[in-house]
Amino acid sequence: MPAPLPFRPRRFARLTDQVMRVGLWGLAAAFIAVLLVFVGVILKQGWPVLHLGFLTRMPETLDAGGGIKPEIFNSLYLVALSLAIALPIGLGAGIYMAEYAGQGRALRFLRLCIETLAATPSIVLALFGMIVFVQMMGWSFSIRSGAVTLALLNIPVITRVTEVSLLGVPRELMEASYGLGATKLQTILKVALPYAATGILTGLVLTAGRAFGESAILVFTAGTNTSQVFPDFRLTVPGETLSVHLWYVTSDGTLPDAREIAAGTAAVMIVVLLALNLLVRFLDRAIRRRTR
Amino acid sequence: MPHAPDTLLDLPSSTTQTVPEGPALEAASREPAFRHSRAQRLADRWAHLVFLACGLLVVALIGGILYFLAARGVGAFIPLAGNTDKVLTLREVFLSTNWDPNAGKFGILPFIAGSLTVTGLALLIAAPTGILASIFIAKIAPNWMKTLMRQVMDLLVGIPSVVYGIFGLMVVLPWVSGKWLSDSPAAGFAVSAAILAVMIVPTIVSLATDAFESLPLSLDEGSQALGSTRWQAIWHVLIPAARARLLTATVLGLGRAIGEAMAIQMVIGNNPQWIALMRQSTDQTPVLRLLFTPAATLTTELVQELPNTAAGSTWNNVLFAMGLLLYLMTMLIILATRRLSQRREA
Numbered sequence: 001m002p003a004p005l006p007f008r009p010r011r012f013a014r015l016t017d018q019v020m021r022v023g024l025w026g027l028a029a030a031f032i033a034v035l036l037v038f039v040g041v042i043l044k045q046g047w048p049v050l051h052l053g054f055l056t057r058m059p060e061t062l063d064a065g066g067g068i069k070p071e072i073f074n075s076l077y078l079v080a081l082s083l084a085i086a087l088p089i090g091l092g093a094g095i096y097m098a099e100y101a102g103q104g105r106a107l108r109f110l111r112l113c114i115e116t117l118a119a120t121p122s123i124v125l126a127l128f129g130m131i132v133f134v135q136m137m138g139w140s141f142s143i144r145s146g147a148v149t150l151a152l153l154n155i156p157v158i159t160r161v162t163e164v165s166l167l168g169v170p171r172e173l174m175e176a177s178y179g180l181g182a183t184k185l186q187t188i189l190k191v192a193l194p195y196a197a198t199g200i201l202t203g204l205v206l207t208a209g210r211a212f213g214e215s216a217i218l219v220f221t222a223g224t225n226t227s228q229v230f231p232d233f234r235l236t237v238p239g240e241t242l243s244v245h246l247w248y249v250t251s252d253g254t255l256p257d258a259r260e261i262a263a264g265t266a267a268v269m270i271v272v273l274l275a276l277n278l279l280v281r282f283l284d285r286a287i288r289r290r291t292r
Numbered sequence: 293m294p295h296a297p298d299t300l301l302d303l304p305s306s307t308t309q310t311v312p313e314g315p316a317l318e319a320a321s322r323e324p325a326f327r328h329s330r331a332q333r334l335a336d337r338w339a340h341l342v343f344l345a346c347g348l349l350v351v352a353l354i355g356g357i358l359y360f361l362a363a364r365g366v367g368a369f370i371p372l373a374g375n376t377d378k379v380l381t382l383r384e385v386f387l388s389t390n391w392d393p394n395a396g397k398f399g400i401l402p403f404i405a406g407s408l409t410v411t412g413l414a415l416l417i418a419a420p421t422g423i424l425a426s427i428f429i430a431k432i433a434p435n436w437m438k439t440l441m442r443q444v445m446d447l448l449v450g451i452p453s454v455v456y457g458i459f460g461l462m463v464v465l466p467w468v469s470g471k472w473l474s475d476s477p478a479a480g481f482a483v484s485a486a487i488l489a490v491m492i493v494p495t496i497v498s499l500a501t502d503a504f505e506s507l508p509l510s511l512d513e514g515s516q517a518l519g520s521t522r523w524q525a526i527w528h529v530l531i532p533a534a535r536a537r538l539l540t541a542t543v544l545g546l547g548r549a550i551g552e553a554m555a556i557q558m559v560i561g562n563n564p565q566w567i568a569l570m571r572q573s574t575d576q577t578p579v580l581r582l583l584f585t586p587a588a589t590l591t592t593e594l595v596q597e598l599p600n601t602a603a604g605s606t607w608n609n610v611l612f613a614m615g616l617l618l619y620l621m622t623m624l625i626i627l628a629t630r631r632l633s634q635r636r637e638a
Binding site (some may be wrong): 014017020023028031033035038039041045053088090097099100109115116119120121122125128132152155156159161181185188201209210215216220243244246247250251253259262263266276281 | 317328332333335337340343344345347348350351353354356357360361363364421424425427428429432433437440443444445446447449450451452453454455457458459461462463465490491500520521522523524525544547548550551552553554557558574591594595596599603612615618619622623625626629630
């Protein structure tokens with residue numbers, strides 16, 4: 001309870017205050033309701049489709065009853081590849097920004113570029129990937145075109161997360177390392193990065209979630225077909241992911257059970273993302289426990 | 293940071309070392325206590341270059357995207373080597389509403405107008421609700437509710453756009469058309485904007501919450517000491533104080549909205565001639581017609597038509613010009629947020 005005021009605000013002011021308070025609680029409840037309805041409906045629609053056969057069959061092109069086995073594989077494969085490409089670059093750029101760039105114009109310009117890349121619509125990245133990798137490099141619609149273009153989406157996020165995590169490393173730790181005679185590189189690799197690792201890992205999981213859900217980029221770089229071999233680790237074959245499959249079956253319209261397949265695929269994606277979210281929370285808690 | 297002052301150690305003055313002064317001090321501080329090995333120094337220098345190269349790669353990417361999109365997009369207006377088709381004037385493309393590629397008409401005004409309309413409508417929903425929600429999170433909610441709301445926003449932002457799209461397609465469209473439109477199709481700006489609003493609200497909420505939480509507490513305390521209610525403090529003091537950052541949050545939300553492709557493509561109806569269609573039909577009020585005419589935007593049209601066009605054709609080049617336009621808008625938006633934050637600091 002707030003302490004009693006020396007005078008009471010006017011009646012109208014008090015009424016407004018009460019109304020807005022209730023209204024804001026209502027708004028918050030509405031947001032929660034939107035999320036619950038959304039997730040609930042997606043899971044409910046997908047539930048009848050979700051059985052082992054759906055997850056372990058190959059997709060059909062014309063008949064009902066297709067599964068999503070290769071799409072699951074392609075999704076995981078593409079996310080892993082794109083992270084593997086983006087991680088070294090993002091880490092390097094993040095380290096540069098946190099430890100080398102200083103405070104001057106160079107840092108401001110780099111940050112502007114990172115922000116621009118982060119804000120670039122994925123359809124624009126898709127066009128770039130299509131021109132450069134699909135057409136100019138002659139990689140056509142393939143896993144490698146998709147992975148490299150998808151990495152462009154990941155790089156700014158990883159850079160930012162690395163920079164922020166490194167800036168969170170206590171200065172005394174770094175100075176102690178320098179005081180012991182370590183070089184800058186040794187200090188970064190053996191003191192700063194291990195300390196920042198959990199934060200960077202959290203960012204990586206978030207990035208993986210984004211890449212997992214991305215579709216616009218992959219429609220134009222990894223294609224809407226999938227190899228008939230399973231599992232196919234070749235980088236040159238087209239690799240339709242879960243999110244692309246979900247979009248393609250609904251917009252293409254040749255499958256009699258497109259609706260069911262889309263609903264099932266959406267449910268699988270929601271389940272995966274909920275799991276990733278739990279992982280992030282777990283990591284976050286680990287960080288907070290340490291810093292306390 | 294050279295020496296710990298000896299007086300702190302309370303030593304007799306005879307045991308303290310003489311501290312170098314003047315030129316001697318400079319020489320001493322320049323001389324390291326020991327030297328790293330050659331290999332260590334080399335590794336250090338190379339690492340610096342490698343990290344710098346990673347940073348420069350990002351810069352190069354920004355330029356590279358601009359270059360390649362421009363190289364293709366410009367082909368619609370200037371005869372280039374790889375061109376197979378006729379060229380257009382800027383006027384025919386940017387100021388015409390007639391999009392009929394098979395007849396050689398490439399007016400992209402309907403898509404620009406579509407993008408602006410759907411983005412504007414989405415912001416109309418998302419900006420006020422997002423800012424109000426952030427006030428709730430930052431200033432009113434108890435701790436457990438704060439955590440819960442953050443979770444909700446994290447989940448909303450993590451849901452892929454195709455899942456939003458399929459939700460719109462399978463649930464929202466049939467519901468709206470059955471409930472309000474006596475079963476005529478509901479595809480168009482209204483449903484697209486509603487879905488888009490849910491997609492961009494987490495961006496606005498998270499930035500706006502930061503804005504409110506970084507305000508000095510003295511603002512709160514001062515206005516309460518003057519006898520204002522909680523809401524008066526929020527409305528008359530906190531919102532004006534956070535205005536620049538709230539605007540930044542909204543502008544970044546706008547950036548996300550204008551670039552979203554897949555979710556909208558699934559619910560907007562994909563009709564390039566939407567302006568003409570809207571003009572013709574007279575059976576509803578103009579507002580309803582705008583909201584429920586199947587339409588198209590820059591992004592949805594790219595998704596819809598890019599796979600069907602041959603590289604080097606005018607059609608294809610115009611589509612890349614649309615992509616270039618989107619990219620330039622992104623840059624403009626980022627520069628605008630820069631301006632806003634500079635004004636804040638000044």
